[in-house]
Amino acid sequence: MRIGILTQAQRAKTETENAAANEAARLDEYNQVMNNWISGGTTGGGSIGTTDGSWNDEKGVNSPVIKENMELVKWDGNKFVPDDTNTSYNYDETNKQWANAKVTIEGVESYFVWIPRYEYKINYITPGTPENGGTIDVKFIPTTKTEADEGYIIHPAFTNNVENGGWDSELPGIWVGKYESSLVNKVDSSNVTTSSSTIGNILLSENTDKAIAVQPGMTSWRYCAIGNMYTNAKEYSTSLNSHMLKNSEWGAIAYLTESKYGRNGIEVEQNTSYNTANGDIKANMNQSSTGNITGLYDISGGGSESVAAYYTGGESTDLNSAASLVNESDKKYVTEYTGSNLSVDYKIGDATYETKKWHNDTASFVNVYSPFFSRGGRKTNGRY
Numbered sequence: 001m002r003i004g005i006l007t008q009a010q011r012a013k014t015e016t017e018n019a020a021a022n023e024a025a026r027l028d029e030y031n032q033v034m035n036n037w038i039s040g041g042t043t044g045g046g047s048i049g050t051t052d053g054s055w056n057d058e059k060g061v062n063s064p065v066i067k068e069n070m071e072l073v074k075w076d077g078n079k080f081v082p083d084d085t086n087t088s089y090n091y092d093e094t095n096k097q098w099a100n101a102k103v104t105i106e107g108v109e110s111y112f113v114w115i116p117r118y119e120y121k122i123n124y125i126t127p128g129t130p131e132n133g134g135t136i137d138v139k140f141i142p143t144t145k146t147e148a149d150e151g152y153i154i155h156p157a158f159t160n161n162v163e164n165g166g167w168d169s170e171l172p173g174i175w176v177g178k179y180e181s182s183l184v185n186k187v188d189s190s191n192v193t194t195s196s197s198t199i200g201n202i203l204l205s206e207n208t209d210k211a212i213a214v215q216p217g218m219t220s221w222r223y224c225a226i227g228n229m230y231t232n233a234k235e236y237s238t239s240l241n242s243h244m245l246k247n248s249e250w251g252a253i254a255y256l257t258e259s260k261y262g263r264n265g266i267e268v269e270q271n272t273s274y275n276t277a278n279g280d281i282k283a284n285m286n287q288s289s290t291g292n293i294t295g296l297y298d299i300s301g302g303g304s305e306s307v308a309a310y311y312t313g314g315e316s317t318d319l320n321s322a323a324s325l326v327n328e329s330d331k332k333y334v335t336e337y338t339g340s341n342l343s344v345d346y347k348i349g350d351a352t353y354e355t356k357k358w359h360n361d362t363a364s365f366v367n368v369y370s371p372f373f374s375r376g377g378r379k380t381n382g383r384y
Helices: 010-021 023-035 228-235 249-259 316-320
Strands: 003-005 072-077 080-082 100-105 108-116 118-124 134-140 172-177 182-185 210-213 243-244 305-311 335-337 372-376
Touching: 003 108, 010 249, 010 316, 108 249, 118 249, 134 249, 172 249, 228 243, 228 305, 243 305, 249 372
Parallel strands: 305 335
Antiparallel strands: 003 172, 003 243, 072 080, 072 100, 100 108, 108 172, 118 134, 182 210, 305 372
């Protein structure tokens, strides 16, 4: 399981619309306010050092959104430390320094990586035959840009398009757990090895001495039913709008990783253990989405990762076993697939059909007997 954090509130969206209508009169005041806000998802007027989701001309991306219980961090050569200037990130094709944040919930630290809003274009070697491979072009874009350039698609993970894996507003980016999630004892953050369903298949609301941690060198949380994983992820932090990662968000990670701002077509090395970052982030940087310390780890190999998406035609017994996910009333958190034919029923941006069999990975899809998606492979057959 991997956790995502939403970064834009309806309040911020409304303020952006109002600001656009009165931009000339309010620009100076608006910039001053935005430079001091610690909130989510407004657009326009950004400058270096901001953490509000506004477009940063110098960086060429939307600035990462920092909310309560969060702080930007940077790597000092040995560990992540506070980035007091909010300037350590750089998404250019040379440096590939993706923004990282530390989140502290009830004393337990976790790490997240910022995926900025972008549009993409897939250049297939053989048009119409995705399994022959290709390349992915990415352009970072501000939240105000809602029409894609010719030949490009604004990735649905950032858009106001619930049916296709989006949200109920346009997002400047998403925060994604840097590692697979782990289970810890809340009192001292010690790792709990979930070696069986007796240990792993729990609800944190009923086990208040336990917590989620997203840290390197821990055993991944396994043997937890999909419905319980979904509930635990949503309850990780309601103020940060945490949730189980969706299929579209996984696709956004995969496409950025494949682009020149990530691995530039080089396959991510497999994590051959159930230890996050294979136990050592410095020694295993080839297992990250950037090839350096700032990327996401465990996206190839490690534990198999369920996402908040399912096939509506699945066996009722299977669907009922994940009732909290399937019966979610707010569908922006869960993506429904109404068919089981990969080449027809995939969704734009979900990294299923569009990147079918790239890097010789297995191509699979949901069906009546297996209605839930599993991403990232396992320690014995890594794929992303």
